[in-house]
Amino acid sequence: MDYPTTPALADRYTHLLKPQWDQIHNPQSTTGLFDGMEEGAAKYSSPTSGIAKKLRFVIGKDKYADNDSYYSIYNNKEIEVKLEIADTSLKFDLTKIKWKLAGKEIPSKDKMPNVLSFKINATNLPKRTNNLLVLDSLGKKLIRLKIRAYYAPIVRFEEGSGFNGEYFFDKGYEFTALSSPTYYDTIHVGKNKETYFAPVLGLNKGQSATIKVIINGFTDNVLNDKDFKIVFKPELTGKITINGLDSLVLDATGLDKLNDIDIKALNYINRDVLAPMSIGIYIASTREKVGLLKYYCAEKVTKTIKLIYTKFKDESNFPSYITPTGLSQFLNNNSLNQFFLNIIVDSVHFTSKRYKVATMNGWSNTQIIDSLNYEKFGVINGATPAGYSIKDDYFYITNLVRPGSIPGTYLGGFHNVKRPGGVQVRYITTPYNESAEELTAHELGHWLGLPHTFEKNAQVPVIVEPTQGRTKDNFMDYNVKRKKWFKIQLLNYIRN
Ligand SMILES: [Zn+2]
Known part of the structure; x- marks a missing residue:
């Protein structure tokens, strides 16, 4: 009709x-x-x-x-x-x-x-x-x-339950709460173009990690679009594989079924400078970015820490707040994996023939450390003292209580960048239940060149969070239970 x-x-x-x-x-x-x-x-x-x-x-x-x-x-x-x-x-x-x-x-x-x-x-x-x-x-x-x-699906990542990476997986979200997102890689994703902070994965050469993929905004319509393709593509080829491939290309059904991706480190991406590479996730037809992952694979740098158990001339015992084994386990397992540092801790005993606890308790941290350094190493300014290597660090473990000897206060460390020392003063139980290892990690952070989170210096020219205690758990903050580093600290520390 x-x-x-x-x-x-x-x-x-x-x-x-x-x-x-x-x-x-x-x-x-x-x-x-x-x-x-x-x-x-x-x-x-x-x-x-x-x-x-x-x-x-x-x-x-x-x-x-x-x-x-x-x-x-x-x-x-x-x-x-x-x-x-x-x-x-x-x-x-x-x-x-x-x-x-x-x-x-x-x-x-x-x-x-x-x-x-x-x-x-x-x-x-x-x-x-x-x-x-x-x-x-x-x-x-x-x-x-x-x-x-x-709309394009948004692809996010989480550390999978079976995550066994030697290095950290940093979800990226923590930085959104801090004052300055400078130095963090972000893209704007989704219908509302919200800021997406790239999570960061670190791997050692030869290592693999399984990462959970979370897809948001995935609608029925995309599943029927035969032209839809999503690409997971590393910035450099030959450095990693994703599910055994140089890059992963999926159609909508494949993406819908994707739970995990396996990232394997084939080779280092850098040696002297810690720089990440990005793994972009984008829509093949439009190049619209829908996700981002940052990735590190750097050669591990070995650093040595020497604990100097210091007995003053008015003492009969060496202090024992921290052990080499306890400290190396703490730094390697809980924190410094993030810096690609292999920390070796050993210890020596040192008896000060010159100073008494009673005398040094009234001194400033600088006076204490400079005096102990001078006594142990001789001249330290302008020349590398005998027995000292700038690639090692020294922590004095003493029975001194500084500053102020106020019960409940916990400032126990002092450190100058790239100078010997770092005084691990007497360990005091604090409201934060901070351990001697956590305090040592803080001083080690200064040794690497890191300022406090509420300060800046030449290496880290940005204040992470101006209010003390706001990071909740950063090693370089005050008034927190210290247990981690932020990516900005990783990017800016002095490696050598
Ligand atoms: Zn400090």
Whole structure:
């Protein structure tokens, strides 16, 4: 049957649709004739017999029949939709048609009434499913294409339950709470373009780690888009593999099923300078970034710490607040893996023949450490003293209580950058239950060149968080239970 083109016949045509209309509105009905009801499909309904069957939409090389779906990511790209007559027996004037997209009538392409061009964006396609209708000159629906759009899924990472990396996995989120996100790699992702702080993974050469992949904003529509591809691509090739490949390319179904990725370090990415590389996650067709992971694989630097158990001339015993084994385990297992440092701790005994505890208790930290250094190593300013290597560090363990000897206060360390010493003064139980190891890690941080989190220096020219205690747990903060470093500290410490 040809489509009626006169008003009278058109009315009759509408009338014929009435039973169909009732069927759609009958809650008992399970005919499923019309899916994609979200835009009030009923009012555009028509049997797929008749003219609709003889028309086709054409997008690129693909053809679409009445009620078919076209899937696309919101990519702001122009698409061209053409209406063509599939059945040559149909005598129909394509110059008289009108186009309606998402409820709005829009003009066809210049001088081509059967061609429509529009951009795939949220203005044109405000819903996940939008009707593209072709109407006759009287505004009656001829054929419909459902345009199903979706936003790019956001890909995030978490340390998997089976994470066995030697080095840290830093989720990145902690920095958002701090005053300055300077130096942190961020991208803007998702519909709302929120700031995404890249998590950081560190691996030793030859090591693998399994990371959990979390996909947000993954809608049904993307699963039907055969053109969708997502790419996990490291900045440098030959340094790592992702699931055994140089880069991982997945379609929507593959991404939907992805729980973990396995990252294996094939080689170091740097030796002298700790610099990460990025693993970008982006949509193949648009290059839109939807996730980011930073990755380190640096050769481990071995550093030596010598604990100097110091007995003053008015004492009979050496102090024993900390042991070489306890300290090396703490630094290697709990903190310094993040710095790619292999810490070796040993100890020596040193009896001060010159000083008494009673005398030094009244001194400043600087006076104490300089005096002990001078006594043990001789001249220290301007020349490397005998027995001292700048690549090692020395911590004096003493029975001195500095400063102020106030019960409950816990400042027990002092350190100058790249100078021998670091005085591990008497360990006092504090409200934070800080251990001697934690205090030593703090002093070691100064040795590496790190300032307090609320200060800055030449190596770390940014204040991480101006208020003391706000980092909650950073080694270089005060008034916290110290247990970790931040990435900014990793990026700026002095390695050699
Ligand atoms: Zn300090």
